[in-house]
Amino acid sequence: MNSVRRAVRLAFEAAGSSGAGTTSSAVVGPEPGTRVAPSSTPERRTVELRIRRQDAPDTAPYWQRFRVAAKPGDNIVSVLRALRLDPVTTDGERVDPVAFEHNCMEEVCGACAMLIDGSPRPSCSTLLAELGDVIRLEPLPKFPVVRDLMVDRARLFAGLQRVQAWVRLDGPWVTHERAPRISQRQWAADYRYSRCMSCGICLAACPQFPDSAGDGRGFIGPSALAQVRLLNAHPLGRYDKTARLHAIMAEGGLTDCGNAQNCVRVCPKEIPLTTAIGELGRQTTLQALKDLFGG
Amino acid sequence: MSGRRVIVVGGGLGGLWATLAIAAGGHRVLLFSLFEVMRSHSVCAQGGINAVLDGKGQHDTVEQHIRDTLKGGSWLANQPPVKSLCEAAPGLIRTFERMGVTFSRTPEGLLDQRLFGGVQHKRTCFAGASTGQQLMHGVDQQVRRLEADGAVQKLEWWEFLALAKDADGTCRGIVAMDLRSLEVQSFRADAVVLATGGLGQLYAPQTTCSTNSTGAAASRAYQQGARFANAEFFQFHPTAMLGEDKTRLMSEAARGEGGRVWVPRDPADRREPGRIPEAERWYFLEDWYPAYGNTVPRDIASRAIWRVCRELGQGIGGGDRVYLDLTHLDRGFVESRLGAILSIYRKFAGTDPLDAPMEIFPAAHYAMGGLWVDFEHDPATGGVAPGSPRNHATSIPGLYACGECDYGYHGANRLGANSLLSASYSGRVAGEAVLSHLAGIERGADSLAAAPFDAEVARQQAINRELMAAERGENPFALHEELGALMTSRVGVVRDNASLDRAIDALAELERRAAHMALGEASPWANQTLAHARQVQDMIRLARVMAVSARARDECRGAHYKPEFDLPLPEGRQEGPDWAHYRERWRANNERWLKTTVAEHTLDGPRIDFEPVDLSVLAPDQPRDYR
Numbered sequence: 001m002n003s004v005r006r007a008v009r010l011a012f013e014a015a016g017s018s019g020a021g022t023t024s025s026a027v028v029g030p031e032p033g034t035r036v037a038p039s040s041t042p043e044r045r046t047v048e049l050r051i052r053r054q055d056a057p058d059t060a061p062y063w064q065r066f067r068v069a070a071k072p073g074d075n076i077v078s079v080l081r082a083l084r085l086d087p088v089t090t091d092g093e094r095v096d097p098v099a100f101e102h103n104c105m106e107e108v109c110g111a112c113a114m115l116i117d118g119s120p121r122p123s124c125s126t127l128l129a130e131l132g133d134v135i136r137l138e139p140l141p142k143f144p145v146v147r148d149l150m151v152d153r154a155r156l157f158a159g160l161q162r163v164q165a166w167v168r169l170d171g172p173w174v175t176h177e178r179a180p181r182i183s184q185r186q187w188a189a190d191y192r193y194s195r196c197m198s199c200g201i202c203l204a205a206c207p208q209f210p211d212s213a214g215d216g217r218g219f220i221g222p223s224a225l226a227q228v229r230l231l232n233a234h235p236l237g238r239y240d241k242t243a244r245l246h247a248i249m250a251e252g253g254l255t256d257c258g259n260a261q262n263c264v265r266v267c268p269k270e271i272p273l274t275t276a277i278g279e280l281g282r283q284t285t286l287q288a289l290k291d292l293f294g295g
Numbered sequence: 296m297s298g299r300r301v302i303v304v305g306g307g308l309g310g311l312w313a314t315l316a317i318a319a320g321g322h323r324v325l326l327f328s329l330f331e332v333m334r335s336h337s338v339c340a341q342g343g344i345n346a347v348l349d350g351k352g353q354h355d356t357v358e359q360h361i362r363d364t365l366k367g368g369s370w371l372a373n374q375p376p377v378k379s380l381c382e383a384a385p386g387l388i389r390t391f392e393r394m395g396v397t398f399s400r401t402p403e404g405l406l407d408q409r410l411f412g413g414v415q416h417k418r419t420c421f422a423g424a425s426t427g428q429q430l431m432h433g434v435d436q437q438v439r440r441l442e443a444d445g446a447v448q449k450l451e452w453w454e455f456l457a458l459a460k461d462a463d464g465t466c467r468g469i470v471a472m473d474l475r476s477l478e479v480q481s482f483r484a485d486a487v488v489l490a491t492g493g494l495g496q497l498y499a500p501q502t503t504c505s506t507n508s509t510g511a512a513a514s515r516a517y518q519q520g521a522r523f524a525n526a527e528f529f530q531f532h533p534t535a536m537l538g539e540d541k542t543r544l545m546s547e548a549a550r551g552e553g554g555r556v557w558v559p560r561d562p563a564d565r566r567e568p569g570r571i572p573e574a575e576r577w578y579f580l581e582d583w584y585p586a587y588g589n590t591v592p593r594d595i596a597s598r599a600i601w602r603v604c605r606e607l608g609q610g611i612g613g614g615d616r617v618y619l620d621l622t623h624l625d626r627g628f629v630e631s632r633l634g635a636i637l638s639i640y641r642k643f644a645g646t647d648p649l650d651a652p653m654e655i656f657p658a659a660h661y662a663m664g665g666l667w668v669d670f671e672h673d674p675a676t677g678g679v680a681p682g683s684p685r686n687h688a689t690s691i692p693g694l695y696a697c698g699e700c701d702y703g704y705h706g707a708n709r710l711g712a713n714s715l716l717s718a719s720y721s722g723r724v725a726g727e728a729v730l731s732h733l734a735g736i737e738r739g740a741d742s743l744a745a746a747p748f749d750a751e752v753a754r755q756q757a758i759n760r761e762l763m764a765a766e767r768g769e770n771p772f773a774l775h776e777e778l779g780a781l782m783t784s785r786v787g788v789v790r791d792n793a794s795l796d797r798a799i800d801a802l803a804e805l806e807r808r809a810a811h812m813a814l815g816e817a818s819p820w821a822n823q824t825l826a827h828a829r830q831v832q833d834m835i836r837l838a839r840v841m842a843v844s845a846r847a848r849d850e851c852r853g854a855h856y857k858p859e860f861d862l863p864l865p866e867g868r869q870e871g872p873d874w875a876h877y878r879e880r881w882r883a884n885n886e887r888w889l890k891t892t893v894a895e896h897t898l899d900g901p902r903i904d905f906e907p908v909d910l911s912v913l914a915p916d917q918p919r920d921y922r
Contacts, residue, residue: 055818055820073539073643074540077540078541081772085770087815094815097824099821101330103330103334104339105505105506108338108339109333109336109338110333111334129645146475147821153331161443165439166436166437166439168440169393169394172312172315172723173390174390175389175393178389179392181400182404184401187397187398187399191399191422191423194396194428195428197333198331230395234395
């Protein structure tokens, strides 16, 4: 569990909410010798969602409140789905269903990231049991709002293009060559970076990643850098290491990282983003020397 | 770029592979997706991808992969495509590896392989327990590179609504809706490939599928004349987490790596599972199927769990749940091989599968059936003819289909880790077929008159207008819930004709109600309710195809199980007069039912026909017996 989750939970406990004893154990795992089955928390509760809404990219945001009945095991996506059936505010006004993104509901597609009580998180794996009775939902910051809780993360994917996050294949055909060997040790290190689900949570939390409201120039952000780390280590990806390093040595590249370390704290897949950035620091230093002296 | 323009709909594994193959032939691809392509359901595949590398000292062979796949599918798959699929698998794996896919390794740095269901060899390559996501990274990166070169243009946040056909009935493009501006527009192309995935949402919420796996796109193509095959064959995955919003997949790799399925001998036993002694546990799969044990194929495992819970009342606490137990395995080993699913279970159930067994039950998972696609048999090899324009062609000229939305490879039941294989392989084959198709085109789509395109746009706009204008009517989200409940209860793991008749009537009624929906919003921008309402209408029509196909098949085969027509295996070994008698009955049943179901759209509902299966590779000599 990362520290943001812990902070969220601590805030919840400090609020002294009733039912914390049974429900929060579902977050941190069971005490030794006890068992918390998915069905063993029968009590229902009501929570209030305060949702920041926005009808279109160029209109002003506004807030609405909804009261929803929470079932055991509910998460933010499941209550937003339930709310679509009958979107009535606490003032009794029937409003448009809240627009939000989700797909896999098991934290691998990356679609459902949003700001939950001020923290950027995947909404499918954020269980109500770990939250208070009033929950604030906002669109993921830094990205342009499309509508309500939907944002446009095109910049994230543009970053991958900028750093040439690919292996340059001759073509997708079969070459009849045995593939290169990779040690288990290297696999274990690389695999962590390939769990990235392009959710944008690290970018939302990064103080250096520029807000879309600005001119769009600035730090490329940790997610693309981690892919440079990954591809530079691959036996074939290595052939284009220099081009990738030059891409991140340019404006908005590696040196724009302010070392706030927010990214590694919020990443839901626990990707060691700052380790990648550290490794790339060494790689770019060497590259700069090579550029200077040739070789 | 001098080539022609091709449309690929869907950015999962099949669509991205088709895109790569078409772009490699020098043509330009317009790639449509409902969302950024990396959100596609392919990323949810966990356990692995099958390919015979024979790196585990078990004398595995491609012939055995072919046999396992055909037999696992109850011999219903056309055999030449399966043969070619299995033969191509090792080369595909090498290609993925060149792309940089992080496959798990042996201590020697080679590709590791593990055991999966319905197989007795370690044949499954894997990348931890997130293999689908890792394969997607590989092809996504390659497509991004083509995008940078201008060979591919992505249209993300667009929904396919209809095919655009010329006067001869040839597909010449599509009509699609921008999911933000709601603009409806036609796009011309010299070939169209549908790679639009599965349809598990017909069973929501009791499904492992993503919420966008609605089958709506395949339904739309079907309603415009594409034939739909083997719709009644739908796989229920035996090991899904319990959940009210979604039943999350716990990979078959959990069983392949040594996980055991059991229930307390006394269903009223309230003790913690760890405190129940071995003698008081019932490992029913190992008991019933000693040869394959916990790694029987999915249809068998799902029915066994169903029987234990529903017929014998032996589920945990008498309910719909059994244990999937990993606690006896080495913790470090399990963490490195299955980390991704352990993390899902910990996050959503709140318990650690390394401390206490998981609680699971079958859930809707994978459509073996799908859009009917052709193939060209190559007599020289016994497989499919490489590059033939017939491969993966639907019944509509110019329209191709690949991935889960086709019906090609899995017969009546898919073996685990064959879906990532078939999605990748079929995408590549469909792409190569498109290259041949393009070579035969005389008049490009750009030279055609605008009228048929404009007419289809107008028809689709009218549907939107009507939905947006309705002030009173059914809630589309509520109708979807009703559909899921109906399909789960009546077109599920166990079927009977009376219940299917009621399902067909109920679906007709749902379709009537779905014609009068009220969106509850009239927003002209990013109106998700509009898109969903349209999907629900098309999902109900597809559900009807499934129910009518299931009604038409009076036998048990793979995932389609009607107890009334069951031919139970005789007790004991495969010998003696009982076995001989059983085999005769089994053969006679094959005479009658070993046929592909083909549904065609008519105004009165689906018209069902049967066509012969190509059995030219391996005569169906063995009844399935995993005991």
